[in-house]
Amino acid sequence: MSSHTRVSSPFSQTAASPGAARAGAVLQVLAALLWLPQAWLIAQAVQVMAVSASGSTSVASSDAGSAMAQVAPLALGVLVIGVLRALFDGAGMQRAQKAARRQLSRLREEVVHALARTSPMDSTQAPSGQAASAMAEQAEAIVPWLSRYQPAMFKVRCVPLAIACAVAYFSWVAALILLLAAPLIPLFMAIVGWRARAASEEQMVEIGGMNGFLLDRLRGLSTLRALGAVDATAERLRSHAESLRTRTTRVLRIAFLSSAVLELFSALGVAMVAVYVGFHLLGTLAFGAWGGKLELAQALFVLMLAPAFFDPLRELSAVWHDKAAGEAAMKTLGELQRQAMPLPGAGETSHGTRGVADGAVMEPDEPAAARAVDVRIDALQVGVPGHAAVISEMSECIAAGEHIALWAKSGAGKSLLLAQLAGLIPLEHGSIRIGGVPMDDEHAERLRARIGWMGQHSHVFAGSVLRNVGLGRSDVSARDVRRAVEAAELSQALAHRPAISLGEGGSGLSGGEAVRLALARLAVNRHAGLLLVDEPTAHLDPQTAEQVIASLLEIAKGRTLIVATHDARLAQCMDRVVRLGAVAANAERNEEFA
Numbered sequence: 015m016s017s018h019t020r021v022s023s024p025f026s027q028t029a030a031s032p033g034a035a036r037a038g039a040v041l042q043v044l045a046a047l048l049w050l051p052q053a054w055l056i057a058q059a060v061q062v063m064a065v066s067a068s069g070s071t072s073v074a075s076s077d078a079g080s081a082m083a084q085v086a087p088l089a090l091g092v093l094v095i096g097v098l099r100a101l102f103d104g105a106g107m108q109r110a111q112k113a114a115r116r117q118l119s120r121l122r123e124e125v126v127h128a129l130a131r132t133s134p135m136d137s138t139q140a141p142s143g144q145a146a147s148a149m150a151e152q153a154e155a156i157v158p159w160l161s162r163y164q165p166a167m168f169k170v171r172c173v174p175l176a177i178a179c180a181v182a183y184f185s186w187v188a189a190l191i192l193l194l195a196a197p198l199i200p201l202f203m204a205i206v207g208w209r210a211r212a213a214s215e216e217q218m219v220e221i222g223g224m225n226g227f228l229l230d231r232l233r234g235l236s237t238l239r240a241l242g243a244v245d246a247t248a249e250r251l252r253s254h255a256e257s258l259r260t261r262t263t264r265v266l267r268i269a270f271l272s273s274a275v276l277e278l279f280s281a282l283g284v285a286m287v288a289v290y291v292g293f294h295l296l297g298t299l300a301f302g303a304w305g306g307k308l309e310l311a312q313a314l315f316v317l318m319l320a321p322a323f324f325d326p327l328r329e330l331s332a333v334w335h336d337k338a339a340g341e342a343a344m345k346t347l348g349e350l351q352r353q354a355m356p357l358p359g360a361g362e363t364s365h366g367t368r369g370v371a372d373g374a375v376m377e378p379d380e381p382a383a384a385r386a387v388d389v390r391i392d393a394l395q396v397g398v399p400g401h402a403a404v405i406s407e408m409s410e411c412i413a414a415g416e417h418i419a420l421w422a423k424s425g426a427g428k429s430l431l432l433a434q435l436a437g438l439i440p441l442e443h444g445s446i447r448i449g450g451v452p453m454d455d456e457h458a459e460r461l462r463a464r465i466g467w468m469g470q471h472s473h474v475f476a477g478s479v480l481r482n483v484g485l486g487r488s489d490v491s492a493r494d495v496r497r498a499v500e501a502a503e504l505s506q507a508l509a510h511r512p513a514i515s516l517g518e519g520g521s522g523l524s525g526g527e528a529v530r531l532a533l534a535r536l537a538v539n540r541h542a543g544l545l546l547v548d549e550p551t552a553h554l555d556p557q558t559a560e561q562v563i564a565s566l567l568e569i570a571k572g573r574t575l576i577v578a579t580h581d582a583r584l585a586q587c588m589d590r591v592v593r594l595g596a597v598a599a600n601a602e603r604n605e606e607f608a
């Protein structure tokens with residue numbers, strides 16, 4: 015069973031929250047279009063001044079005064095439109111930026127949820143360092159892509175066309191020059207952008223890989239140091255950094271190339287319009303103005319619009335790299351959302367799941383005290399979806415309150431069975447019922463809340479012992495944590511170091527203390543009617559193992575306990591031993607442990 019959550023196309027992502035993003039783009043387009051009246055007013059003012067200057071030798075000074083009177087409202091208009099343009103542009107950018115930030119938060123939330131909905135047993139999951147780097151760092155590339163590239167793209171679609179129409183109204187030749195120069199730019203940009211995207215993706219993969227590698231090696235630094243592999247690791251890190259440098263340089267080179275392409279063609283376009291307008295005014299090129307001759311104001315207007323025609327394209331070029339980086343980031347986030355092995359029931363809410371069939375004994379609003387539950391395993395295939403089954407079929411009934419040991423050789427599937435019982439792996443064949451409730455997508459979330467789990471390698475977070483036991487859960491009080499720590503005899507073990515703060519991965523704790531910490535986590539779960547424990551005494555000396563067994567039995571009183579073990583002393587303390595791979599022989603208690 016596998017499900018794939020796909021990130022929808024980046025464009026549909028933006029379309030999903032069109033309001034603010036679109037409003038931002040529209041405001042920026044309006045600001046750009048306001049240049050048309052502003053340029054017209056400037057051209058008119060220049061014409062008035064030119065006429066006044068040319069006539070000042072022969073005409074009375076009162077005419078110069080009237081010219082100033084004509085120019086003043088034009089100048090005021092230019093000023094007012096200038097202020098409006100600045101306001102529109104500023105507001106548009108602000109809105110686009112805010113919309114992009116919101117979109118990024120939403121995407122990050124989706125990725126976090128997708129990761130949380132993935133089974134922890136999925137061995138194909140991205141390394142945590144890579145996931146953290148993708149979400150925290152690479153995902154930031156989405157903001158400029160949405161807030162700058164997309165409005166720039168919108169402008170390119172509207173503004174040059176409007177300007178070309180305005181220019182064509184006065185001179186079809188000038189408009190033709192602009193229209194001929196314009197398509198060359200997107201064409202070359204697309205060619206360059208295609209390379210930019212590939213280069214950006216390679217750069218992102220390299221960043222993610224390097225971060226994952228670094229985090230992984232930092233976690234295992236003590237092992238690397240102990241085995242004398244620090245230098246070799248540093249060497250690999252250096253080669254990663256070198257490769258990243260090369261890829262980053264390639265991305266920058268392509269970004270510079272795209273700007274150069276655009277500058278070249280836009281400069282040529284503007285220059286050709288200027289040459290035409292100049293020669294037209296001089297009378298050399300007397301065509302191209304719909305049979306007439308351009309006035310000074312009209313010629314100036316056309317001339318001023320020529321660079322503005324290319325402005326949106328220049329802007330697009332400046333942010334062209336944002337598109338490549340943004341799309342590469344979207345792709346990386348999409349990869350993170352791909353769930354090869356979903357966590358059963360992670361998408362379901364625990365609300366409204368009352369009324370479970372078969373006389374279920376676990377009610378959603380059950381009081382705090384744990385109640386032992388029975389476990390029924392029917393024709394269960396033990397294994398991970400997509401991999402060969404480890405046990406093709408097993409059936410077993412475990413009574414409420416019974417304590418059993420799973421006994422089998424290494425690799426026989428004890429841990430996988432415990433993971434299936436805990437609802438951490440989707441079931442492909444067969445069924446599990448806990449307290450009469452089937453372990454399926456509908457009930458898994460609720461069942462997990464009633465199961466205590468102690469894995470083979472419990473992760474220890476950096477922080478205090480109490481925080482590591484409470485794990486910030488709202489339903490676990492400080493009193494519960496203290497009691498659990500007592501029950502696991504962890505406080506006695508750490509009595510000589512009361513203010514101990516643990517390092518990431520459990521540095522600062524002995525192996526026995528780490529097991530006690532895991533026991534305390536087990537004990538703190540007051541709702542757990544079923545405890546699943548994986549090899550709690552592995553690697554412990556006989557005396558510590560005995561203490562751990564005693565604590566475990568104390569914690570498991572009145573609850574159902576299933577423990578995977580190779581330890582005969584622990585197995586002897588159980589009511590029954592279930593041999594995996596020889597399930598039929600489990601009806602009676604195994605004499606080996608009598």
Ligand SMILES: Nc1ncnc2c1ncn2[C@@H]1O[C@H](COP(=O)(O)OP(=O)(O)OP(=O)(O)O)[C@@H](O)[C@H]1O
Binds near residue numbers: 431
């Ligand atoms: N997440 C996983 N994805 C794919 N295969 C897995 C996964 N976890 C375990 N396996 C495989 O399933 C088989 C059973 O593993 P499991 O950890 O259940 O054995 P075990 O009986 O608990 O062994 P041990 O006593 O050594 O802990 C092994 O061959 C292992 O490689």
